Structure formats: C-alpha cells, structure tokens
Amino acid sequence: MARPPQFDRSEILEKATQLFWEHGYRGASVSDLVKATGLLPGSIYASFGNKEGVFIACLEYYSVKLEGNREQFERESSPLTVLRNFFFAVVEQSADGDDRRGCFLVNASLECGESETAIKSKVRGCLSQNETWLRDQLEAARQVGELSEDTDTTKLAACLTGAMFGFRVMSRAQEDSNKIRDMATATFECLMTPWQQVAI
C-alpha cells in the first residue's frame, strides 16, 4: 500500500562506506553523502534517520563483508591455515601502497569518542565479532592437534587482534610496504610458534 524505495540499499551503502572510509565520519558531510550516493537529503533522512544512522549502517555493511571475507578462506584448509591465510590477506591489504585507508572499523574506533555512543558500541561489537572468529579458529586448530593442548586460545586471539590493529595503524601512517610485511610476519611467527605442534 505504499511506494517502495527507488534505490538499491547495498549500492548506496557501498558508496557511502567508500566515502566515510576515505574521509572519516566527521570528515564527510551530508552534502558529500548526497553527491556520492545520488540520494537527496530527504531520502537519506527517511531511510537512515540521520548522518549517524548512515554511518552505523555502513559499519554493519563493512562488517558483513568482512565476515564473508573470512568465510571465503574456510573452504579447503585446516583451521591454522585458514587463520594464517586470513591474517596475511589483511597484511597484504594493509601493505598495499595504493590503498592506505586501513580498516574502516579501527579508524572509526579512534575517530569517534564518548559523544558518539551508538557508533562506539557498534564498532565494539563488530571488532569483537572478528576476535571471536579468531578464537574459534584457534580453538578448532587446538582440537585438531595443530596447536598444543594448553594453548590459551582466548588470549592468543587477543594478541593476534592487537597485532592486526598494529599494522592497520602502520598502514594509515604510510609506512613502507615491506616494513609492514616484515613486522607482521615476524610478530605472527613469534606469537604462534610457541603453541604450534610439530607434525609427527
């Protein structure tokens, strides 16, 4: 009994995400959003409530995409290989000289403060989802015998998350690509080696 939206939501979110990712939440204005998406203010406010609403929808959109990204690696390999492949895929993305936007979630986490409560909690949720996936993967590796029995998978997942945050920041700071690669590789090896089981 009503007119349906004329636009493709995920197409709009893709464009909005690119905009926010490049300029940040505060750095991208509603006019920029209008230009980037082709939607007029009225439509934007009718669909997302306000600018913060658009941003949170973008965070969700990005997070879902990231989830798909992780699942993509889960096909054929052992848990540890899946984990390693995902980790180094992020490393490569962070080391890419032509794209130094870092991680949309990490950027948002540092840009937004106590005043943007809804954003903060959304970011927190998405980041912890990623960390939980890492832990699940480590746990699976432990079950399968790729990691030693006494591996503290929760703590290890936190360490890996921290390491990833680290080179996400380095990526933004425009560090040398090889430096990022080297430091990420070394850190990964240092963190994982103590728990890895030698195949018999």
Next chain:
Amino acid sequence: MARPPQFDRSEILEKATQLFWEHGYRGASVSDLVKATGLLPGSIYASFGNKEGVFIACLEYYSVKLEGNREQFERESSPLTVLRNFFFAVVEQSADGDDRRGCFLVNASLECGESETAIKSKVRGCLSQNETWLRDQLEAARQVGELSEDTDTTKLAACLTGAMFGFRVMSRAQEDSNKIRDMATATFECLMTPWQQVAI
C-alpha cells in the same frame, strides 16, 4: 619594541592538547579552543596561524613530553630494563579504566587523512622518533649482551611499535583493563624471549 604575548605558551598548549586529545582534531572547534584556552580567536590566529597550526603545535608539545617521559626511565637501569619499564608504563596508561583517550599521536594518525598533509607528516615524524628510540635502546641492550648478537633491532623495534599501536587501539575501544594488560604482556614476552640472553 613591541608588546609581548600575555599568555604562557605551554600552558595554552597543555589545555589545547587536552581538548584535541579528548575530541579529536575535527571534533574540537575553534570556539571550543577559545573556551578551553581563554584566548580569543584573534590571539589564536596571530600566534598559530590557524586551527591546523594549533594542532601541529599540540602534536609537538605532546611529542616533547613523551620524549621526557622516555628519558625519565633512562636513569639507573640496564637498556633492556629501561625498555621494559617504558613499554609497561604505556601498557598501564592504556589499561587505565578512567582514561581511555589512547595515544594522541596514534589517534591523530587515524583521524587525519590525505587532506591534512601537514598534520600527517608531523605525526609520522613524532611516531618514528619513538620507534628510533626503541631501536637505540635495543641496540644498546645488544651491545651490553642483554640481547643476542644476531638480534635484528630495527625489525624488533618495528614489532614493538606495532604492539604498542595495538593496545593503544584496544584502549580506545574500551576493552577490559586486564585483557589489555594480559595481551600486552604476552606479546612483549613472545617478541623479546627469542633474543634474550640468559645471564651466566
């Protein structure tokens, strides 16, 4: 032959830094700056050129303070102890539940993009200064025999820098204090242990 400034520059910078640290570069307006410092717009623009100039002066101010912070640890201990003490001082600051502002430099690094060129390069300079200090400290430790001869101190300094970025981000993301402490401790041990020499 002229009237001297009426304000104490470092007092102003202290207040401005606190403001920017809490709200970010874009999140703090010039009016906020006026309120926080007590200076009127004209004085601010006469002294710092523009808002970006104030921010860059704050980055410098913070960086110098950080340098003093590092030197404070250099008094009585061995290079490795100095390094460890500094590292865990930052950990404790990051884990402090009442102050989750993270690192002013890291925050600025993620908030500011390609449009704020001057800020980006200032941040880069300050961060690399810290990393260089870490490397020097590691190098001293190697010379003294606290670390093995074949320690790649440059790469290790990069790894430690990344680790610190990591828990700076976690601090902002409002993670549990003990989680931050645990992950930082574990990461530090993993990174350092392979190179540490056992005393004979």
Next chain:
DNA sequence: ATTATTATTGAATGAATGTTCAATAAAATA
C-alpha cells in the same frame, strides 16, 4: 478509480564552522 501510504524532491532552516579585521591596548626603543 479512489484511497492510503510511503518515497522523493529541493529549497529553506538555524546553528555552527573557520577565519578576518579595524579598533584598541600595551610594551620597548629612541
């Protein structure tokens, strides 16, 4: 075809943004 409901339009809103400026005040030199 009529009606109810929602989407889109695009101008308008008031508040806030960073910055400028002429006037004034204060200090240091001559």
Next chain:
DNA sequence: TATTTTATTGAACATTCATTCAATAATAAT
C-alpha cells in the same frame, strides 16, 4: 615622551553544517 611594533579585543564574515518540511510523485490495496 614620542614612536614603533606587536598583542588583544570582540564583533562580523561568508561558508558550510546537519536537519526539516511542504509539496509532489509513485505505488499497492480497496
């Protein structure tokens, strides 16, 4: 003391900000 130089004042600047709204268009159900 007179002069020069710089600092401070506080209002005013144009611009941009996020948001609203009455008018219009489009759809689905009656």
